[in-house]
Amino acid sequence: MEEIAKNVARVRAAMAEAARKAGRDPGEILLCAASKMNDSARVQAAVQAGVDCCGENRVQELMEKLPQGAYTGKPVHFIGHLQTNKVNKVVGNVALIQSVDREELLQAIEKAAAKLNIVQPILLEVNIGAEASKSGFTPEEAMVIASRMAEFPHCKLEGLMAIPPISEEPGGNSKYFAQMHQLLVDIRAKKYDNVSMACLSMGMTDDFTDAIANGSTMIRVGTAIFGARHYGNQ
Numbered sequence: 001m002e003e004i005a006k007n008v009a010r011v012r013a014a015m016a017e018a019a020r021k022a023g024r025d026p027g028e029i030l031l032c033a034a035s036k037m038n039d040s041a042r043v044q045a046a047v048q049a050g051v052d053c054c055g056e057n058r059v060q061e062l063m064e065k066l067p068q069g070a071y072t073g074k075p076v077h078f079i080g081h082l083q084t085n086k087v088n089k090v091v092g093n094v095a096l097i098q099s100v101d102r103e104e105l106l107q108a109i110e111k112a113a114a115k116l117n118i119v120q121p122i123l124l125e126v127n128i129g130a131e132a133s134k135s136g137f138t139p140e141e142a143m144v145i146a147s148r149m150a151e152f153p154h155c156k157l158e159g160l161m162a163i164p165p166i167s168e169e170p171g172g173n174s175k176y177f178a179q180m181h182q183l184l185v186d187i188r189a190k191k192y193d194n195v196s197m198a199c200l201s202m203g204m205t206d207d208f209t210d211a212i213a214n215g216s217t218m219i220r221v222g223t224a225i226f227g228a229r230h231y232g233n234q
């Protein structure tokens with residue numbers, strides 16, 4: 001657990017350095033702990049160490065860790081692929097759904113939020129590398145959805161999220177991060193109803209400094225906080 005606190009401090013220092021180099025205020029960039037496969041005690045250690053929020057990928061893990069108090073003290077976000085039949089478990093239980101990757105999901109979230117009479121903050125996930133293996137809107141589709149957000153009054157579009165391709169070399173994703181930032185700026189300039197575009201969620205363990213250099217306002221970091229995940233042991 002001490003290790004987690006040290007890791008968070010190390011990530012914070014690297015974030016501040018990247019912000020300073022880019023002439024940005026470190027205070028405008030949030031650190032989201034991507035907590036998949038880490039138990040509640042470890043997630044809570046990251047919260048105590050001062051991350052700004054947690055991001056959970058799987059509905060089952062979210063439902064297990066929520067009542068255990070894993071996130072107590074900080075907001076939790078949903079950042080993974082969300083099946084429409086599990087939307088009811090997530091809407092109202094998380095401060096932000098970052099991974100709205102298709103219109104069908106947006107419609108299901110709207111319906112669930114309307115039923116609860118709440119407004120659910122969301123981000124649109126953009127498949128910025130146009131990878132067949134990843135879900136998400138094209139930039140053009142994201143623009144169209146943003147223009148139609150008045151049709152979804154129980155959702156609030158707060159920005160964009162992206163997971164670019166795995167980079168072959170350092171800095172390899174900078175072009176994708178720059179494209180995401182331009183898309184955010186372009187959508188914001190339209191001043192669509194029910195759209196704020198305050199949040200640009202991009203950058204992970206291997207590339208968050210490049211994401212910060214290109215306008216990220218939230219990085220999602222797993223490995224650099226919790227250590228390597230051991231997928232074999234599930």
Ligand SMILES: *Cc1c(COP(=O)(O)O)cnc(C)c1O
Nearest residue numbers: 034057079204205220221222223
């Ligand atoms: C796991 C995950 C991260 C963090 O990845 P690391 O490389 O471990 O920092 C970020 N975003 C999403 C959506 C993830 O699933």
